[in-house]
Amino acid sequence: MSSSDELVIALPKGRILKEVMPLIRSVGIEPEAAFDDPESRLLQFRTNHPNISIIRVRSFDVATFVAFGAAQLGVAGNDVLLEFDYPEIYAPVDLDIGHCYIAVAQPENLEDDSDPSHWSHVRIATKYPNLTHKYFAAAGIQAECIKLSGAMELAPSLGLCRRIVDLVSSGATLRANGLVEVEKILDITSRLVVNRAALKTRSIELNGWVEKFREAIDAS
Ligand SMILES: Nc1ncnc2c1ncn2[C@@H]1O[C@H](COP(=O)(O)OP(=O)(O)OP(=O)(O)O)[C@@H](O)[C@H]1O
Numbered sequence: 662m663s664s665s666d667e668l669v670i671a672l673p674k675g676r677i678l679k680e681v682m683p684l685i686r687s688v689g690i691e692p693e694a695a696f697d698d699p700e701s702r703l704l705q706f707r708t709n710h711p712n713i714s715i716i717r718v719r720s721f722d723v724a725t726f727v728a729f730g731a732a733q734l735g736v737a738g739n740d741v742l743l744e745f746d747y748p749e750i751y752a753p754v755d756l757d758i759g760h761c762y763i764a765v766a767q768p769e770n771l772e773d774d775s776d777p778s779h780w781s782h783v784r785i786a787t788k789y790p791n792l793t794h795k796y797f798a799a800a801g802i803q804a805e806c807i808k809l810s811g812a813m814e815l816a817p818s819l820g821l822c823r824r825i826v827d828l829v830s831s832g833a834t835l836r837a838n839g840l841v842e843v844e845k846i847l848d849i850t851s852r853l854v855v856n857r858a859a860l861k862t863r864s865i866e867l868n869g870w871v872e873k874f875r876e877a878i879d880a881s
């Protein structure tokens with residue numbers, strides 16, 4: 662499957678997929694049966710539109726596939742978009758799904774100064790080193806980031822660092838691991854993303870899909 666009029670949509674395969682699929686279906690895109698078969702090892706799926714396929718990848722990789730033009734459309738959280746900050750990605754529609762926020766957290770029994778405005782240097786475990794670095798730099802604080810891919814909440818109790826920057830939704834993961842939120846950084850939702858070059862060369866087609874997603878959100 663690769664011709665110049667093929668449209669590839671990159672979707673995140675993790676927790677957000679079950680919120681994404683009703684939207685994909687509401688704009689009239691239905692993947693082939695293998696998409697819902699847990700035994701299937703397929704990674705690219707045909708749809709009811711002969712020129713449209715769906716790939717299912719890690720949420721960070723959605724941004725990379727779209728930025729490099731390997732996929733023309735996708736769905737990604739603004740956590741991922743801000744972390745990469747790819748100029749090639751345009752994010753025109755807030756899909757109003759994947760609601761959570763990014764926060765700084767630390768052990769509830771941490772004795773030192775927990776007022777961020779008093780810090781000059783912090784060591785932080787996070788999946789978002791660029792975003793974390795920029796956030797603290799804006800406040801004149803140098804952040805030394807230790808990149809993890811998940812389970813950040815383990816880092817303080819095992820002595821990797823004292824603080825983490827991670828996503829929070831219900832707060833249950835922080836609580837279960839003896840951490841408390843110190844500062845909220847940013848609200849997060851998932852966005853429809855488009856490769857900017859493709860938007861120029863295939864503007865009627867891609868703007869048409871952008872409009873359909875907008876209408877689906879407005880109607881929901
Ligand atoms: N607890 C949460 N509640 C709501 N949305 C979340 C939550 N955690 C993450 N998200 C959103 O979903 C996206 C994907 O989540 P996450 O990075 O945790 O992936 P995952 O489901 O663990 O899968 P993978 O690591 O394989 O990509 C995040 O980028 C974020 O925008």
Ligand SMILES: O=P(O)(O)OC[C@H]1O[C@H](OP(=O)(O)OP(=O)(O)O)[C@H](O)[C@@H]1O
Nearest residue numbers: 811812827828829830831832833834835
């Ligand atoms: O506030 P809560 O409702 O507990 O949600 C927050 C958790 O959800 C995400 O992790 P996820 O479950 O996706 O696992 P991960 O550690 O692999 O990213 C995030 O990284 C937090 O750990």
